[in-house]
Amino acid sequence: MAETIDQKQNFLKGIVKDNPVFVMLLGMCPTLGVTSSAFNGLGMAVATMFVLLMSNIVVSLIKKQIPSKVRIPAFIIIIASFVTIVEMVLEAFIPFLYEQLGIFIPLIVVNCLILGRAEAFASKNNLWSSILDALGMGVGFIIALTALGAAREILGSGSIFDFKFVGEDANTFILFILPPGAFIALAYLTYIFNRLTTKTAK
Amino acid sequence: MSNKQSTFINMVVTLFVITIVAGMSLGFVNEITLEPKAKAKLAKKVNGLKQVLPAFDNNPVDELKLIKSEKAKDSVEMYPAFSEGEFVGAAVIGSSEKGFSGLVKIMVGFKPNGEIQNIVVLEQKETPGLGTKMKDDKYIQQYRDKNPSEFDLKATKDGGKIDALTGATITTRAFSEAAQMAYEEFIKYKEELSKPKN
Numbered sequence: 001m002a003e004t005i006d007q008k009q010n011f012l013k014g015i016v017k018d019n020p021v022f023v024m025l026l027g028m029c030p031t032l033g034v035t036s037s038a039f040n041g042l043g044m045a046v047a048t049m050f051v052l053l054m055s056n057i058v059v060s061l062i063k064k065q066i067p068s069k070v071r072i073p074a075f076i077i078i079i080a081s082f083v084t085i086v087e088m089v090l091e092a093f094i095p096f097l098y099e100q101l102g103i104f105i106p107l108i109v110v111n112c113l114i115l116g117r118a119e120a121f122a123s124k125n126n127l128w129s130s131i132l133d134a135l136g137m138g139v140g141f142i143i144a145l146t147a148l149g150a151a152r153e154i155l156g157s158g159s160i161f162d163f164k165f166v167g168e169d170a171n172t173f174i175l176f177i178l179p180p181g182a183f184i185a186l187a188y189l190t191y192i193f194n195r196l197t198t199k200t201a202k
Numbered sequence: 203m204s205n206k207q208s209t210f211i212n213m214v215v216t217l218f219v220i221t222i223v224a225g226m227s228l229g230f231v232n233e234i235t236l237e238p239k240a241k242a243k244l245a246k247k248v249n250g251l252k253q254v255l256p257a258f259d260n261n262p263v264d265e266l267k268l269i270k271s272e273k274a275k276d277s278v279e280m281y282p283a284f285s286e287g288e289f290v291g292a293a294v295i296g297s298s299e300k301g302f303s304g305l306v307k308i309m310v311g312f313k314p315n316g317e318i319q320n321i322v323v324l325e326q327k328e329t330p331g332l333g334t335k336m337k338d339d340k341y342i343q344q345y346r347d348k349n350p351s352e353f354d355l356k357a358t359k360d361g362g363k364i365d366a367l368t369g370a371t372i373t374t375r376a377f378s379e380a381a382q383m384a385y386e387e388f389i390k391y392k393e394e395l396s397k398p399k400n
Binding site: 036091 | 206207208209212213216217220221224227228231232235238239242243246303326327328329332334368369
């Protein structure tokens with residue numbers, strides 16, 4: 001009985017209370033790097049969520065077999081394998097997205113969100129909790145990256161999901177497509193997000 | 203938690219087993235994605251040929267010419283196109299290693315007089331949202347119907363006539379270098395290409 005409430009919290013915490021991007025500020029490399037458009041952000045976040053889910057599952061299943069002194073290398077090997085699988089599958093079946101994300105797919109390996117969840121959660125909890133944790137964190141990551149990508153695309157390209165709503169030659173804030181724009185947009189979104197969530201918590 | 207003890211033998215065996223399993227599963231996935239990957243690449247090539255060449259009725263993939271060039275690591279691919287037996291142009295794959303993240307590979311379609319018909323990007327790892335804009339029509343149309351013998355393909359910053367992509371000058375340079383290379387190879391081998399195979 002208490003278990004079910006706990007699991008619901010477990011899933012939801014990744015979306016609101018411990019949102020990986022807006023609250024824990026984890027996984028900043030892809031967050032800042034690929035969110036130049038809403039679609040890129042979404043694609044990246046879905047790929048990351050898949051890796052996170054698979055690595056959480058495997059880590060939680062074999063956690064008792066891993067001597068604690070070599071747990072980090074073991075986790076990294078597991079994560080890197082899934083990332084490489086994602087890369088190969090994307091190249092074979094969704095070449096369009098593969099090209100868009102380019103170098104950032106292999107970099108999922110060093111996304112500290114994934115290693116962080118493996119180390120802090122999956123290596124201490126059972127399979128079912130780890131799956132929910134990964135799903136919650138993944139959805140939180142998807143929301144964050146899509147929101148950031150959408151904000152930057154709207155301001156920087158004058159479009160949303162590649163649908164252009166301003167003229168071809170209209171002046172947009174190109175700054176928001178460039179790296180500094182990522183920091184600025186992220187800062188404002190983080191502010192808005194925390195403002196909203198702390199209000200509802202009171 | 204009753205984790206395994208961190209003895210030397212335990213650590214070695216665990217890592218060994220994990221790497222073996224990881225290696226085997228990667229090999230397995232590589233095996234099953236090998237064919238779709240090649241297929242996706244070929245489909246892209248055929249699609250690219252249709253976009254960069256004037257209407258043709260032969261199969262340029264069959265008449266592929268491979269040429270050694272000192273400017274590229276791999277040999278340069280050339281696809282001659284014919285319509286009713288007449289040479290209507292050729293697609294040449296140009297590449298440059300000087301992109302922001304390495305290799306930029308483009309396919310340039312030339313008319314028999316050396317004018318650029320169209321360009322498509324085949325491979326690149328540029329920054330999403332910046333360098334990847336080289337695929338946009340707005341950028342590529344600068345090259346269309348231009349003859350590199352009288353139209354300098356370099357970016358305006360380098361004394362040429364191409365407006366560089368915002369925030370992606372390096373990508374623009376690589377792109378122009380690849381186009382220039384394709385042009386030079388096309389001119390060098392034009393005679394050979396324009397002869398029908400049979």
